[in-house]
Structures are given as C-alpha cells and as structure tokens.
Amino acid sequence: MHDIKCPTSSEVIAARLTNGQDLKHEIQALVSQYQIQAGSIASCVGCLKSINIRLAGATESLTMQQPFEIVSLMGTLTPNHQHIHISVADSQGRVMGGHLQEGSVVDTTAELIIHQYAHLNFSREHDPQTGYTELVITRT
Numbered sequence: 001m002h003d004i005k006c007p008t009s010s011e012v013i014a015a016r017l018t019n020g021q022d023l024k025h026e027i028q029a030l031v032s033q034y035q036i037q038a039g040s041i042a043s044c045v046g047c048l049k050s051i052n053i054r055l056a057g058a059t060e061s062l063t064m065q066q067p068f069e070i071v072s073l074m075g076t077l078t079p080n081h082q083h084i085h086i087s088v089a090d091s092q093g094r095v096m097g098g099h100l101q102e103g104s105v106v107d108t109t110a111e112l113i114i115h116q117y118a119h120l121n122f123s124r125e126h127d128p129q130t131g132y133t134e135l136v137i138t139r140t
Contacts, residue, residue, distance in 0.1 A: 020105060038121055047067060079123075120137060123135075
C-alpha cells in the first residue's frame with residue numbers, strides 16, 4: 001500500500017453542465033482552468049443522452065444513445081490524466097458502468113462537485129507489476 005497523510009486542506013469546485021456538453025471533456029477543462037494538481041470527483045448527478053464507456057477488460061468502448069441517469073461518478077484527477085469511472089441507469093433501471101470516455105454527452109444537466117487538494121500532487125507512472133499507469137501521490 002502507498003499512502004500519504006497530509007493536513008486536510010481542500011477547495012471545492014462546483015459546476016453545472018448543460019445540454020450538449022461532453023462530460024469527460026468538461027471535467028478535463030475544469031482541471032486545466034483551476035490548475036488542479038490533485039483532485040477527486042465528490043459527486044455528480046444528472047443525465048446523459050449518450051454514453052461512451054470502456055468496460056472492464058474490454059478493448060473497445062460501449063457507445064449508446066438513449067436517456068441515462070448518472071447514478072455514480074468518481075475519479076482521481078491529475079493535470080494530465082483523469083481516471084474516472086461512471087455508472088448509469090437506463091429507462092428500465094438497468095445499470096452499466098466502466099471508464100468514462102469522451103462522447104458521454106449531457107442531456108439536460110449534470111451537477112458536478114470536485115475536490116482539489118492543496119497539499120498533494122497526483123501523477124501517473126507505469127507500474128511494471130500491473131502493466132498500467134498507476135497513481136503516484138506526493139506531498140507538496
């Protein structure tokens with residue numbers, strides 16, 4: 001386990017996204033706008049008219065166009081990469097989820113809350129044990 005304890009010092013960024021905005025793109029834009037060095041998604045409620053998600057173990061994305069409710073959105077935010085998981089429910093209440101990709105478009109609204117941590121820096125480096133770029137946490 002790799003962990004770092006630091007004083008609690010975070011800022012809250014709240015945004016309301018509207019019809020036609022790409023959820024992943026807008027989160028990336030907020031990371032840039034607020035120069036987030038270490039952040040997390042605290043909450044997101046709203047709806048999408050299309051989804052583009054990468055499922056567990058899949059090499060291709062699942063893309064669908066129909067109304068979806070966002071039932072969960074969480075992720076770690078670094079300046080160069082946002083690792084975000086999403087769960088959505090369709091009109092029958094069936095839930096699906098995976099890695100959020102660009103192309104997940106807001107329908108009427110998405111209310112987004114992001115936490116930015118002042119005393120931390122998040123980055124990603126290749127981990128030979130997992131074969132993926134994994135989160136690296138440092139104190140500033």
